[in-house]
Amino acid sequence: MSLISAKDLSLIRRESLFSGLNFSVAKGDRLGLVAANGRGKSSLLRIVAGEEEATTGAVTCMRGLVIAFASQDVPERLLSLSLHDTVRDALAPEVAETESWRIDILLDDLEVDEAIRRLIVGSLSGGWQRTMLLARAAVVEPDLLLLDEPTNHLDIGRIGVLERFLFALPRDCAVIAASHDRAFLDDITNRTLFLRPEDSEDFSLPYSRALQALEERDAARDRRYENDMRKVRALRQQAAKLKNIGINSGSDLLVVKTKQLSERADRLEEQARPAHQDRSAGAIRLTNSGTHAKALVTINDTAITTPDGRVLFRTGKLWIENGDRIALLGANGTGKTRLVDRLRAALAREDPHIRGAASLQLGNSDQALSQLDAFRTPWDAVKRSSDLTDHQARSQLAGTGISIDAQSAPLARLSGGQRARLAMLLLRLAQPNFYLLDEPTNHLDIEGQDMLEGELIEHGAACLLVSHDRAFVRAVATRIWVISGRKLLEVDDPGPIFAQLLAG
Numbered sequence: 001m002s003l004i005s006a007k008d009l010s011l012i013r014r015e016s017l018f019s020g021l022n023f024s025v026a027k028g029d030r031l032g033l034v035a036a037n038g039r040g041k042s043s044l045l046r047i048v049a050g051e052e053e054a055t056t057g058a059v060t061c062m063r064g065l066v067i068a069f070a071s072q073d074v075p076e077r078l079l080s081l082s083l084h085d086t087v088r089d090a091l092a093p094e095v096a097e098t099e100s101w102r103i104d105i106l107l108d109d110l111e112v113d114e115a116i117r118r119l120i121v122g123s124l125s126g127g128w129q130r131t132m133l134l135a136r137a138a139v140v141e142p143d144l145l146l147l148d149e150p151t152n153h154l155d156i157g158r159i160g161v162l163e164r165f166l167f168a169l170p171r172d173c174a175v176i177a178a179s180h181d182r183a184f185l186d187d188i189t190n191r192t193l194f195l196r197p198e199d200s201e202d203f204s205l206p207y208s209r210a211l212q213a214l215e216e217r218d219a220a221r222d223r224r225y226e227n228d229m230r231k232v233r234a235l236r237q238q239a240a241k242l243k244n245i246g247i248n249s250g251s252d253l254l255v256v257k258t259k260q261l262s263e264r265a266d267r268l269e270e271q272a273r274p275a276h277q278d279r280s281a282g283a284i285r286l287t288n289s290g291t292h293a294k295a296l297v298t299i300n301d302t303a304i305t306t307p308d309g310r311v312l313f314r315t316g317k318l319w320i321e322n323g324d325r326i327a328l329l330g331a332n333g334t335g336k337t338r339l340v341d342r343l344r345a346a347l348a349r350e351d352p353h354i355r356g357a358a359s360l361q362l363g364n365s366d367q368a369l370s371q372l373d374a375f376r377t378p379w380d381a382v383k384r385s386s387d388l389t390d391h392q393a394r395s396q397l398a399g400t401g402i403s404i405d406a407q408s409a410p411l412a413r414l415s416g417g418q419r420a421r422l423a424m425l426l427l428r429l430a431q432p433n434f435y436l437l438d439e440p441t442n443h444l445d446i447e448g449q450d451m452l453e454g455e456l457i458e459h460g461a462a463c464l465l466v467s468h469d470r471a472f473v474r475a476v477a478t479r480i481w482v483i484s485g486r487k488l489l490e491v492d493d494p495g496p497i498f499a500q501l502l503a504g
Helices: 041-049 083-089 093-098 101-109 126-138 156-167 182-188 207-249 252-271 336-348 378-384 390-399 416-429 446-459 470-476 494-503
Strands: 002-012 016-026 030-034 056-061 067-070 144-148 174-178 191-194 201-203 295-299 303-305 311-314 318-321 325-329 354-356 362-365 434-438 462-466 479-484 487-491
Touching: 002 041, 016 041, 016 174, 030 041, 030 182, 030 207, 041 067, 041 144, 041 174, 067 126, 083 101, 083 126, 101 126, 126 144, 126 156, 156 182, 156 494, 174 182, 182 207, 182 470, 191 207, 201 207, 207 252, 303 336, 311 487, 318 462, 325 336, 325 470, 325 494, 336 354, 336 362, 336 434, 336 462, 362 416, 378 390, 378 416, 390 416, 416 446, 446 470, 470 494, 479 494, 487 494
Parallel strands: 030 174, 030 191, 067 144, 144 174, 325 462, 325 479, 362 434, 434 462
Antiparallel strands: 002 016, 002 056, 191 201, 295 318, 295 354, 303 311, 479 487
């Protein structure tokens, strides 16, 4: 039996985000919702939750259905409450009074420490805020749980907690998860809905297998389209030939036949449809200014410490060579970002333990994209970071997916995806040969992740990256460093490390 059924849904903003959308969700379904940034995933979840109206169509719900929505953003009124109190706030007052024990059991399941539960939400990291939003949704014991980018800001360990929590939900509870995390989608979904302006596709498969099926279907559709268009051209050539003969001979029969062939060609052309081509949310392009140095960075055995001087781990003696793409893995709190910060500082000034080659040109992007904070607008960022002409600057920003109107607007108005693409543009303008990237796929859609992967591999620039995106690490990294037992180790295969981090 269907919990919800969507019929002929469409949503139009400045453009059509989706149309003619039909799908249903049954008990126990785990549906992954996939689309590029700004293509309507969050809006569709809000429509299903009853928080937004579709332009046309309707969503029909089973009587008595309980839907809970874990959105991306924390409501402002919750920022001054403790994490525990925000979860209690989601319950009806009479339930909160008599069944508050449910909150503690739920937070235990989500492995939220007692100390974290008492902290004010506004002071929490993005990852803990994401956990709070999930807990608020789950505490009402929904029949249908809606998740909007649930892995954003979570490290691999917390993603493991999230996956175990979803696996442990009641068997009848259905989940719709909008996500750009390919490994997460493969782990937790049994269906995938690719949201498109037209002809959205629904497969009873997890993401990677569904993507393969989608590409095969699109390829078959393209072949049919090309075949149909060949027939159209042949019919029109035949019609033109008969028309000339008919005119010269004065044959009414040939005139009629010519008209029939032309009409048949018109009908076939009208029905022929090429496979869908996603409109890009904006290009990501990097560069490699090149260097003849073999070792770009030399790290002598040194301690990586907390701000108060507590030793997190020792590095041992290591080198980063030209062309190395190193992924740095480790549990939350082991010091990944501290190592990146130490490298950044060392490459900017003298450090007896960390040295960069004389030809090293650093490109840096942290997980908060704080390098953008120095600029008022996207236009300001590009002009102050380059010698581009006005025309070139506007062209570069437009290619990144930032429209003319948005180029002079405050940076705060950009979406997460636009901010991430702008950060990548500034990196390219810096013309580095060594990249420090801390969670570079945060806010990037799958298309953006694919572009970033391709650019790093194609240009061969050296990089050290920290990422919770398992698919990204597997695609890009040529070397794996792991922080374990207060040491920095190099391993050949990230698979066992991912398994260990997911297990907690």
